[in-house]
Amino acid sequence: MPHFKFYYFDVRGRGEVIRLLFHLADEKFEDERFGMEQWASYKPEMPLGQVPVLEVDGVKISQTTAIARYLGHQFHRAGTNAVDCARLDMIAEVIQEFMSSEGMGKFSRVLLGMIQANKEQFFKEMVLPDIEKYAPLIEKFLLENGNNGLLLGDRETWVDVFAAESFSKVIDYGSPDALDAYPHILALINRIFNHPNIKKYVAGRKSTPA
Incomplete structure (x- = not known):
């Protein structure tokens, strides 16, 4: 197995899905966390001058979806054929x-x-419309796969983890009832975060502001 080192801020943000994929697979990795005050010293070493970045045996990979897709294949959490991979x-x-x-x-x-804004007002006026646009699409994909709380097949994939982490944020940081109209997304979140490996990690995860 390669040596993995993951670079991201000490928040969930766009990086937490990567941490979750490592814990789902029960694979070891260096979790290099830092604050904004330290970012300037890391930035020049990043391929695109941004994070998240995953270093694999010294090779740095940037962009959340590129990293998550790579780990999905590395940990056998992707599609089993080209069509399934394309659908994911x-x-x-x-x-x-x-x-x-x-x-x-x-x-x-x-x-x-x-960004200086009232959190509750911003969520209501700016985030809720985005949920109303995109959540029905994910709900539809979940329905098309049956009633097992997954987006493809009967085993958790990297995209299930990506969806669960992304949409769980609107509950954790926005409003606890934000997804009440989307029961299949709630079922997906419940399934992913109750996986024993992820549940153990989250139980010990410190609270972060984002």
Whole structure:
């Protein structure tokens, strides 16, 4: 197995899905966390001048979905054929669009005080419309796969983890009833975060502001 070192801020943000994938697979990795005040010393070493970044035997890979997709294949949490892999990629693109949308894309910076705005008002006016646009698509994909709380097949994939972590943030940092209209997404979140490996990690995870 390669040596893995993961670089990201000491928050969940766009990096937590990567940590969750390592814990799901029960694979060891260096979790290099740092604060904004330390970022300037790390930035020049990053391929795109941003994080998250995963270093694999000295080779650095940037971008959340690229890293998550790589780990999905590395840990056998991807599709079993080209069509299934493409379908997972399609769903991942939808999730990435949601995470980069006008409201959700800025929500973490609002939570961290990097954008000055009232958190509750921003969530209601900016994030909820994004949820209403993208959550029905994920709900539809879940329905198409039956009633097992997964997006493809009967085993958790990297995209299930990506979806669960992304949408769980709107409950954890926004409103506890934000996803009440989407029971299949709630079932997915419940299934992923009750996986024994992930549940153990989350139980010991410290609270972060975003």
